[in-house]
Amino acid sequence: MAHSTTHHHESNTKRIWFVFALLSVVTIVEVILGIIKPDFLVDTTFLAMKLLNWIFIILTIYKAYYIAWAFMHLEGESKGLRRAVVWSSIFLISYLMFILLTEGDYIFDVYKNGQVAWDF
Amino acid sequence: MEATVIRTGTEGKTWGGGNEPLKASYGKMMMWFFIVSDALTFSGFLAAYGFSRFKFIDSWPIADEVFNHFPFLHGVDAPMYYVAFMTFILIFSSVTMVLAVDAGHHMKKGKVTLYMFLTIIGGAIFVGSQAWEWKNFIKGEYGAVTTNGGNILQFVDADGKRVAIADFVAELPVTRVANQRNNGIWFTENETVSEYTIEEVKAGFAANENILVRTKIFDENGEKTILSREESISKLNAEAIGVVQGANLTENEYGPPLFADFFFFITGFHGFHVLSGVIINIIIFFNVILGTYERRGSYEMVEKVGLYWHFVDLVWVFVFTFFYLV
Numbered sequence: 123m124a125h126s127t128t129h130h131h132e133s134n135t136k137r138i139w140f141v142f143a144l145l146s147v148v149t150i151v152e153v154i155l156g157i158i159k160p161d162f163l164v165d166t167t168f169l170a171m172k173l174l175n176w177i178f179i180i181l182t183i184y185k186a187y188y189i190a191w192a193f194m195h196l197e198g199e200s201k202g203l204r205r206a207v208v209w210s211s212i213f214l215i216s217y218l219m220f221i222l223l224t225e226g227d228y229i230f231d232v233y234k235n236g237q238v239a240w241d242f
Numbered sequence: 243m244e245a246t247v248i249r250t251g252t253e254g255k256t257w258g259g260g261n262e263p264l265k266a267s268y269g270k271m272m273m274w275f276f277i278v279s280d281a282l283t284f285s286g287f288l289a290a291y292g293f294s295r296f297k298f299i300d301s302w303p304i305a306d307e308v309f310n311h312f313p314f315l316h317g318v319d320a321p322m323y324y325v326a327f328m329t330f331i332l333i334f335s336s337v338t339m340v341l342a343v344d345a346g347h348h349m350k351k352g353k354v355t356l357y358m359f360l361t362i363i364g365g366a367i368f369v370g371s372q373a374w375e376w377k378n379f380i381k382g383e384y385g386a387v388t389t390n391g392g393n394i395l396q397f398v399d400a401d402g403k404r405v406a407i408a409d410f411v412a413e414l415p416v417t418r419v420a421n422q423r424n425n426g427i428w429f430t431e432n433e434t435v436s437e438y439t440i441e442e443v444k445a446g447f448a449a450n451e452n453i454l455v456r457t458k459i460f461d462e463n464g465e466k467t468i469l470s471r472e473e474s475i476s477k478l479n480a481e482a483i484g485v486v487q488g489a490n491l492t493e494n495e496y497g498p499p500l501f502a503d504f505f506f507f508i509t510g511f512h513g514f515h516v517l518s519g520v521i522i523n524i525i526i527f528f529n530v531i532l533g534t535y536e537r538r539g540s541y542e543m544v545e546k547v548g549l550y551w552h553f554v555d556l557v558w559v560f561v562f563t564f565f566y567l568v
Binding site: 134135138139141142145146149150152153156157164175178179182185186189190192193194195198199202203206207210211214215217218219221222223225226227230231233234 | 264265266271274277278281282283285287289290292293295296297298299300306321322323326330333334336337339341343344347348370383389391393461464512545548549552553555556559560562564567
């Protein structure tokens with residue numbers, strides 16, 4: 123294939139092991155936080171969500187970034203492909219999450235405060 | 243033959259043919275198409291999970307209490323450790339996969355073979371671990387009582403520690419057996435009968451003074467509400483209708499039935515992806531051994547299954563967060 127002859131591939135085993143170490147450290151941090159659940163992070167909320175959950179979600183996206191960029195080699199693809207993959211997903215998923223979570227919260231309110239008996 | 247050769251004057255230009263859009267080969271591009279659409283499917287599942295969780299935000303189970311098993315540590319409360327182990331296995335098999343791709347770029351057949359093999363082993367361990375996790379989830383640990391309103395009541399001792407139904411249930415001389423086909427002419431099937439009847443649980447509860455009922459509603463400290471002895475008795479007598487051990491698609495001992503449904507669907511769908519990933523990896527592994535890609539002059543096929551394999555890992559990172567951490 124033209125692909126293998128036109129590109130010269132540097133060996134990037136070093137980077138692979140670096141990313142592995144990074145993902146492992148982040149996972150260990152997540153697990154430790156999940157087990158001890160520091161009171162400060164649980165009691166403080168930001169935008170109606172516990173600080174601890176914000177940390178988990180941000181670390182997850184951080185890990186996802188490294189998996190996609192280093193392992194799936196998005197960093198070596200053309201800008202067009204990268205943007206098509208990343209932005210399509212981000213926009214659609216954000217929209218879906220926003221709609222469904224807002225609606226779920228609304229239904230919770232109706233169950234809790236409205237005239238609907240569901241625990242009988 | 244001359245007549246069939248068409249010259250458009252665009253050879254070598256953008257629309258002259260022979261180009262790779264976005265500088266990616268056809269196969270790789272289609273793999274990306276598939277991955278993006280599959281990512282949206284998983285997002286749909288996870289967003290639906292989020293919806294149900296927000297809907298039952300004051301009564302959702304605490305993951306640490308549900309997934310707290312570890313092999314050979316029976317009865318020890320070990321939250322998170324096993325799923326952390328599974329996550330490591332999957333991340334590590336992603337590393338061996340990307341090392342195989344890297345070795346493929348340098349046409350090193352031996353190294354590709356070795357790393358592909360390690361990737362397959364990692365995937366198999368992960369699927370096996372998931373099966374074990376499912377087994378624990380389905381079997382259950384403590385058991386609970388179901389109520390008229392579709393809620394569950396769990397039991398704790400005076401210190402707030404969980405008590406299994408089997409530990410305090412009274413032996414009553416009632417024997418109820420599940421109906422079988424040979425009991426009736428028109429009879430086809432019957433629900434399985436739970437191990438203990440609700441009367442046995444009520445009698446056992448009345449006889450054990452130190453046991454209390456725990457509802458699934460969170461109190462203001464973010465812990466499940468424990469009722470007083472009097473409240474427990476009246477709640478149990480007024481509302482309890484059945485006993486549930488473990489989980490299936492219609493009821494579970496952990497909390498809202500939707501929790502078990504989403505657990506089965508999301509981890510099941512992901513596990514199915516891992517399983518098909520392992521099978522595809524095995525096929526590619528044998529192709530590597532047979533020298534197919536050596537003859538083709540390119541290991542791009544390894545790269546393509548690699549993309550799929552990393553995607554499975556990527557999805558697990560999110561499932562791990564939303565099912566076990568948040």
